[in-house]
Amino acid sequence: xxxxxxxxxxxxxxxxxxxxxxxxxxxxxxxxxxxxxxxxxxxxxxxxxxxxxxxxxxxxxxxxxxxxxxxxxxxxxxxxxxxxxxxxxxxxxxxxxxxxxxxxxxxxxxxxxxxxxxxxxxxxxxxxxxxxxxxxxxxxxxxxxxxxxxxxxxxxxxxxxxxxxxxxxxxxxxxxxxxxxxxxxxxxxxxxxxxxxxxxxxxxxxxxxxxxxxxxxxxxxxxxxxxxxxxxxxxxxxxxxxxxxxxxxxxxxxxxxx
Amino acid sequence: xxxxxxxxxxxxxxxxxxxxxxxxxxxxxxxxxxxxxxxxxxxxxxxxxxxxxxxxxxxxxxxxxxxxxxxxxxxxxxxxxxxxxxxxxxxxxxxxxxxxxxxxxxxxxxxxxxxxxxxxxxxxxxxxxxxxxxxxxxxxxxxxxxxxxxxxxxxxxxxxxxxxxxxxxxxxxxxxxxxxxxxxxxxxxxxxxxxxxxxxxxxxxxxxxxxxxxxxxxxxxxxxxxxxxxxxxxxxxxxxxxxxxxxxxxxxxxxxxxxxxxxxx
Numbered sequence: 001x002x003x004x005x006x007x008x009x010x011x012x013x014x015x016x017x018x019x020x021x022x023x024x025x026x027x028x029x030x031x032x033x034x035x036x037x038x039x040x041x042x043x044x045x046x047x048x049x050x051x052x053x054x055x056x057x058x059x060x061x062x063x064x065x066x067x068x069x070x071x072x073x074x075x076x077x078x079x080x081x082x083x084x085x086x087x088x089x090x091x092x093x094x095x096x097x098x099x100x101x102x103x104x105x106x107x108x109x110x111x112x113x114x115x116x117x118x119x120x121x122x123x124x125x126x127x128x129x130x131x132x133x134x135x136x137x138x139x140x141x142x143x144x145x146x147x148x149x150x151x152x153x154x155x156x157x158x159x160x161x162x163x164x165x166x167x168x169x170x171x172x173x174x175x176x177x178x179x180x181x182x183x184x185x186x187x188x189x190x191x192x193x194x195x196x197x198x199x200x201x202x203x204x205x206x207x208x209x210x211x212x213x214x215x216x217x218x219x220x221x222x223x224x225x226x227x228x229x230x231x232x233x234x235x236x237x238x239x240x241x242x243x244x245x246x247x248x249x250x251x252x253x254x255x256x257x258x
Numbered sequence: 259x260x261x262x263x264x265x266x267x268x269x270x271x272x273x274x275x276x277x278x279x280x281x282x283x284x285x286x287x288x289x290x291x292x293x294x295x296x297x298x299x300x301x302x303x304x305x306x307x308x309x310x311x312x313x314x315x316x317x318x319x320x321x322x323x324x325x326x327x328x329x330x331x332x333x334x335x336x337x338x339x340x341x342x343x344x345x346x347x348x349x350x351x352x353x354x355x356x357x358x359x360x361x362x363x364x365x366x367x368x369x370x371x372x373x374x375x376x377x378x379x380x381x382x383x384x385x386x387x388x389x390x391x392x393x394x395x396x397x398x399x400x401x402x403x404x405x406x407x408x409x410x411x412x413x414x415x416x417x418x419x420x421x422x423x424x425x426x427x428x429x430x431x432x433x434x435x436x437x438x439x440x441x442x443x444x445x446x447x448x449x450x451x452x453x454x455x456x457x458x459x460x461x462x463x464x465x466x467x468x469x470x471x472x473x474x475x476x477x478x479x480x481x482x483x484x485x486x487x488x489x490x491x492x493x494x495x496x497x498x499x500x501x502x503x504x505x506x507x508x509x510x511x512x513x514x515x516x517x518x519x520x521x522x523x
């Protein structure tokens with residue numbers, strides 16, 4: 001009986017959590033369009049987007065270089081090393097760019113957002129806003145949500161661009177591939193509407209999920225050090241798993257017609 | 259309307275424990291009302307109920323004629339603009355300096371010029387003796403100073419109702435004297451309704467027009483400071499005169515000490 005009670009309680013907890021998230025989303029979506037909102041939004045765009053650039057770009061460079069090395073190694077067995085540009089750019093634009101940026105984003109920005117909102121809750125700053133007649137959903141949550149949603153596709157595109165450059169450095173500058181072949185094959189194979197746009201759509205979907213998880217976990221966490229630590233962990237774990245699951249779903253929809 | 263806040267037959271529970279059990283509290287407009295009682299009796303919870311952050315299980319809470327639990331989100335936020343709440347912790351925004359913390363409600367809710375806001379902020383900080391600290395960050399201040407900055411922020415918009423949660427805690431004797439006078443002066447010059455939650459019996463009684471003593475979910479006593487101080491009720495007398503012996507237990511609800519010590523972990 002205890003197990004059934006626990007299962008029921010867990011079910012009710014999950015459904016109530018989803019309901020709260022939906023309400024939060026509603027308030028956040030209608031919560032931006034004021035001048036003050038734009039100032040807060042640009043501040044968060046800097047913290048969430050611009051300050052994520054170093055980790056995203058350094059990771060992109062190394063991943064592009066590793067990708068270049070591995071793919072060159074395989075292609076050289078078939079004498080098809082000219083296809084390196086095509087292989088590197090498609091894997092980055094379609095998959096690795098959005099997915100790895102999403103994972104890095106969940107680890108760097110998502111965890112920071114959860115911890116910041118959680119600490120604001122535990123130090124009664126959110127309560128204090130409420131009692132000053134300022135809605136924390138509009139003042140604290142909405143700017144972070146929108147800043148995350150806007151910055152992620154740009155981060156993912158920059159990740160792909162730097163990754164391709166990393167592949168170029170290894171393939172052309174180090175292993176001696178003809179650079180005309182690298183760029184020409186890439187241009188022939190990559191379709192702007194199918195690959196670049198689909199990659200951007202993926203990154204927007206990932207940003208939506210990660211940022212929603214991050215703000216919800218921060219806003220609803222138990223306001224003590226253990227509660228904040230658990231909420232931060234949940235943001236990274238749930239955010240990362242959601243990205244990977246959603247990626248399969250989106251890939252099947254976007255590229256599943258054989 | 260005589261009563262700024264009218265609480266009728268209000269019950270509020272945390273789990274199965276009744277924090278308030280069918281209580282009636284009337285806060286008179288323009289007066290200072292002190293709320294007192296032993297720790298854990300729900301004084302801060304009462305402030306949150308009045309501000310609409312918590313909802314009672316039954317009964318009603320009218321603030322300025324509005325039933326607080328019937329208001330929609332936007333009306334509730336409008337009403338809160340006319341309230342000021344000083345938290346026990348201060349709850350300053352840690353990413354803003356003292357000046358911007360006090361300026362925050364003015365910038366958010368008014369369209370005053372930068373110069374006017376600056377003058378108002380400096381005036382409020384002067385009242386609490388911290389004008390010289392306006393460039394400091396909250397983490398550079400002591401707990402008592404943080405609460406004084408929070409007080410300046412609370413009164414920045416000149417609200418109709420100010421609720422002070424332990425305003426005297428952690429203050430040195432000089433600051434305490436200044437705060438006592440400040441609360442009294444604000445009340446008299448602006449006609450504010452003030453609710454002071456405090457354990458400092460003598461300071462609170464010296465400025466209060468009325469006192470409510472709460473304990474175990476009930477109103478133990480209500481009246482003017484002299485009526486409450488001279489109460490013959492043993493529980494009220496014990497609390498007001500700070501005696502260990504009496505009907506108000508120092509310990510939280512507990513089982514037999516010896517049985518508890520001898521029982522298995």
